[in-house]
Amino acid sequence: MELNYQSMKVAHQAREADEQRTEMRKKSLLILIYHHLLGQGYVAAAVALDQETNGGVRRFEVSDNIDLEMVLMEYESYHYVKFQKYPKLIRRIAEAGERKYPTRSATKRSPRSAVKPLPEINPSRNTNTGTGAKKPTTSVQENGIYLAPQSSDFGLSVSSIKNAPAGECATNRKMTDAKGAIQDAVRGAGIDSDHMERLLKPLSGFSGMSGEMRELATIVSRDIYLHSPNVRWEDIIGLEDAKRLVKEAVVYPIKYPQLFTGILSPWKGLLLYGPPGTGKTLLAKAVATECKTTFFNISASSIVSKWRGDSEKLVRVLFELARYHAPSTIFLDELESVMGQRGSSMGGEHEGSRRMKTELLVQMDGLARSDDLVFVLAASNLPWELDHAMLRRLEKRILVSLPSSPARQAMISHWLPPLSCTGGVELRTVLDYEALAKEMEGYSGSDIRLACKEAAMRPVRKIFDALESHQDDDTDMPAIQLETVTTADFLNVIEHTKPSARNLMDRYTAWEREYQSV
Numbered sequence: 480m481e482l483n484y485q486s487m488k489v490a491h492q493a494r495e496a497d498e499q500r501t502e503m504r505k506k507s508l509l510i511l512i513y514h515h516l517l518g519q520g521y522v523a524a525a526v527a528l529d530q531e532t533n534g535g536v537r538r539f540e541v542s543d544n545i546d547l548e549m550v551l552m553e554y555e556s557y558h559y560v561k562f563q564k565y566p567k568l569i570r571r572i573a574e575a576g577e578r579k580y581p582t583r584s585a586t587k588r589s590p591r592s593a594v595k596p597l598p599e600i601n602p603s604r605n606t607n608t609g610t611g612a613k614k615p616t617t618s619v620q621e622n623g624i625y626l627a628p629q630s631s632d633f634g635l636s637v638s639s640i641k642n643a644p645a646g647e648c649a650t651n652r653k654m655t656d657a658k659g660a661i662q663d664a665v666r667g668a669g670i671d672s673d674h675m676e677r678l679l680k681p682l683s684g685f686s687g688m689s690g691e692m693r694e695l696a697t698i699v700s701r702d703i704y705l706h707s708p709n710v711r712w713e714d715i716i717g718l719e720d721a722k723r724l725v726k727e728a729v730v731y732p733i734k735y736p737q738l739f740t741g742i743l744s745p746w747k748g749l750l751l752y753g754p755p756g757t758g759k760t761l762l763a764k765a766v767a768t769e770c771k772t773t774f775f776n777i778s779a780s781s782i783v784s785k786w787r788g789d790s791e792k793l794v795r796v797l798f799e800l801a802r803y804h805a806p807s808t809i810f811l812d813e814l815e816s817v818m819g820q821r822g823s824s825m826g827g828e829h830e831g832s833r834r835m836k837t838e839l840l841v842q843m844d845g846l847a848r849s850d851d852l853v854f855v856l857a858a859s860n861l862p863w864e865l866d867h868a869m870l871r872r873l874e875k876r877i878l879v880s881l882p883s884s885p886a887r888q889a890m891i892s893h894w895l896p897p898l899s900c901t902g903g904v905e906l907r908t909v910l911d912y913e914a915l916a917k918e919m920e921g922y923s924g925s926d927i928r929l930a931c932k933e934a935a936m937r938p939v940r941k942i943f944d945a946l947e948s949h950q951d952d953d954t955d956m957p958a959i960q961l962e963t964v965t966t967a968d969f970l971n972v973i974e975h976t977k978p979s980a981r982n983l984m985d986r987y988t989a990w991e992r993e994y995q996s997v
């Protein structure tokens with residue numbers, strides 16, 4: 480009897496302790512959230528949370544070594560170790576009328592997929608990533624002219640609307656503003672909306688390194704890589720061949736590794752070369768976005784200037800980190816400035832720089848021998864200046880050339896659609912896109928974007944006087960009507976902007992003939 484009572488007492492105490500721990504866990508979570516909100520500037524939300532808990536969170540702090548991101552990352556690591564995949568941290572809540580859960584038939588895996596390791600073929604996804612896929616927000620008229628995209632990447636925010644009646648511009652603008660504010664807040668919180676479900680693994684698991692190297696790894700992580708560059712294939716206008724080649728060389732091996740073994744084992748190094756401003760960086764970013772790889776964006780300036788003393792170690796840490804966070808893409812921009820021909824600056828070459836180059840070659844060899852899903856994408860505007868040892872390791876070389884005439888036409892109509900909205904004011908254009916595209920032969924994508932920006936700026940510039948003088952009196956803001964941008968205006972802009980790389984094109988094609996890999 481006594482024994483029975485004792486064991487009931489022990490069980491009761493254990494249950495109580497359990498409940499206390501659960502309570503404590505709930506409370507610490509609230510405290511974590513409270514401090515996280517404060518740290519991210521969501522003061523009102525933090526105060527509301529504190530009031531809801533009757534001031535129960537404000538007076539506490541979680542221990543130094545705990546924060547919300549760390550908790551999530553640890554959970555991710557745990558999930559990865561247990562299930563070999565990262566957990567989905569968020570999912571969309573079903574709205575009224577929507578089925579809450581997918582139907583059984585939708586989730587059921589086909590018997591084929593059980594036999595074959597390849598994923599099911601999903602035509603809708605293929606359309607999305609397929610070559611030449613159009614943005615859902617962009618449509619093409621019969622005459623081949625692109626209609627207004629949702630937004631433009633000008634500083635002016637030429638977010639556009641299609642056939643919108645006057646007055647809708649302001650509403651539209653408000654909506655873009657709100658969306659932008661949310662995106663900014665998310666960005667400010669250090670979370671990229673596109674990669675919310677893929678937080679990076681904590682560096683605490685990054686073993687086999689001395690304290691110094693680990694410190695360097697922390698700095699590399701903070702300074703050099705982005706979570707998601709957020710560039711889609713359909714954001715890149717033209718360049719169909721380059722897109723196809725990049726997909727074959729890097730994207731498909733990451734997506735379908737089963738197919739790329741033996742003779743088909745993937746290229747480890749890929750060189751994108753061509754005139755400046757033609758979309759090489761965009762291509763690398765699209766790879767990282769679409770494949771959800773960790774993107775290490777390394778420009779020569781960051782290696783050479785920031786890392787002068789430590790660049791050899793930096794290169795080693797960079798590759799270690801890329802393996803740790805695999806699948807990864809390392810994008811080496813302006814390669815010629817770090818991997819110029821060694822002979823060319825003989826004597827004058829810095830010892831540290833030579834060691835760094837050697838380390839880069841050694842690391843690339845290491846990749847070629849391993850099965851790690853780490854890809855090096857290098858970009859160069861001056862491929863003929865590249866070190867031959869480096870070139871040999873960049874087995875696949877892709878020319879990213881100047882835009883063709885249809886691509887130029889698509890670019891102009893993308894950046895200057897018939898109707899768009901700038902700062903809440905309508906901007907209209909009446910442009911002969913085809914004729915302008917012909918005039919712009921030899922211009923790079925970046926040159927064309929600049930010309931479009933300048934053309935859009937002209938009518939805006941004219942209203943500055945009115946705006947400035949208006950600030951002095953108190954009357955209501957006058958209705959602003961921007962002048963329409965015409966073909967003649969645009970031609971005038973073209974006269975004042977010169978293509979930056981037209982003369983070099985022959986040299987690229989000559990180099991292509993000599994060095995093209997396949």
Ligand code: ADP
Nearest residue numbers: 714715716755756757758759760761924925928
């Ligand atoms: P680079 O070839 O020098 O790496 P980028 O990819 O950085 O050139 O392009 C510079 C800018 O020019 C881009 O941010 C984009 O605005 C514009 N641009 C260049 N080419 C294209 C293209 N094919 N499609 C869309 N935008 C382009």
